[in-house]
Amino acid sequence: ATARARNDGYTLMLTADSAHVIGPALYKNPGFDPVKDFTPVAPVATAGYVLVAHPSFPANTVAEMVALAKASPGKYSIASAGNGTLNHLIGEMLQKAAGIQLQHIPYKGSAAAATDVVGGQVPLSVQSLPSAIAFIKAGKLKVLGVVNEKRVAALPDAPTIGETIKGFGQAPWYALFAPAGTPAPIVAQLQAEVARALEHKDVVEKLATVGCEPFKGTAAQLAALVQSDLPKWSRVVKDTGATVD
Template sequence: MIAGLLGQRIGQSVVSENRGGAGGTLAAAAVATAPADGYTLLYGTPGQLTILPILMSNLPYDADRDFDPVSLVSRGAYAIAVHPSVQAHTLPELIELARATPSGLPYATAGIGSGPHLAAELLTFMAQIRMTHVPYRGSALALNDVVGGQVPVSFDNFGSQLPLVRAGQLRALAITTSTRSGLMPDLPTISDTLPGYEVSAFGFIAVRSGTPKPIVDRLNDEIQIVLRDPAVEAHATPMGAVPSGTSSEEARRILRGESVKWRQVIQHAGIRL
């Protein structure tokens, strides 16, 4: 959606190339080694520049040195949900269930070091409970096993879980953002139970570092206009996302703040790839 509208704005084709693998590091590496001319953009998530650099010592790029953020483009939430058979209908009840499970209440995520994994570790730290991480190779596999009853608890993107919640296959307990979602206004936030808890799933656009500032500024200006297009909001809302543009400086500040936050969580939880 962003690529198409941005292309209309700048009068050039903007091609979206999905380059998967290694938690998004292959895509980031492609941008880090591209010419610094503004023609190759990274649509990224926090893992590529704030989480994996903490977990991996052999990344093919330097997260601080090789990228200039252009703008955040969206914000969303993760959610904690359970299989309908689980005897917990609220987050406080789930916390008590975890305390009554000395072996650690299992929860599924899309993988070690993923955003949902770290969001869950922050929850266990703040609630002072023990839960057992069950990592999968992707969100679809994790959700399938929670729906099937093999794992009782799911931590995943809210938008991915929402259809399953509406179909009665999962029961949502809370979302990770500090404010409730308009898609389910009655669904509490984790901060309603644990004040100060806040985790956002966000997307951003960056370019290779050294890209001339006038080009970064032009891209930022056009992206802000694109994000205000009603079609973008209509496309993002069903997925639980909110278009959220920023200045390039604000995007950099947010990414650096996420690095500090997750370094503390990773060190406390002893997470290793």
């Protein structure tokens, strides 16, 4: 709908990297070109992602989980929101980086996956903080590690996976796009307004409540991010053999 809209600055799209740069690698015909059909406006936020476990899971850290998985390849399962979803791909990347083998259990959505980990049906899952933070704060899920490259403000004491597995880290993002050909002055004005909004204390606090943080940047930086992420996620999809249900 955004790709077909008038490029007058009045139709904008807030989207996630999972839809914008991973979707095109998963679907033969996604219905849009992530580069040609849109004008990048500004990044908005990064989402916290975590490797979580049921409280009874014998490992409390990434290192302990890796040791368990190496001792019993394929014994432990990991839930995702479905084949080809971001948390599935992150889980596959984690297994490759750690040299372990987990059994992938795809669900129809993050909520269903998180619910079954809370219920003890599956021991592990990669979850976004917006999906999992309520369970974490209630003690129904425990965090083994943060997927992001840096520790997240919502869980300052939780170590990153990269602190154990060097070089591992992802920064899932949300960003604002306009239809292709949106005039530069309009983009500049919108970018400035996004930057100003991300300085507001209430915006920062609201993002933090759902495990997100402001992601400040320019339209040019967002364009470069899209260009670098497209081949990266295409390789991940190919390497994992991920398919969409």
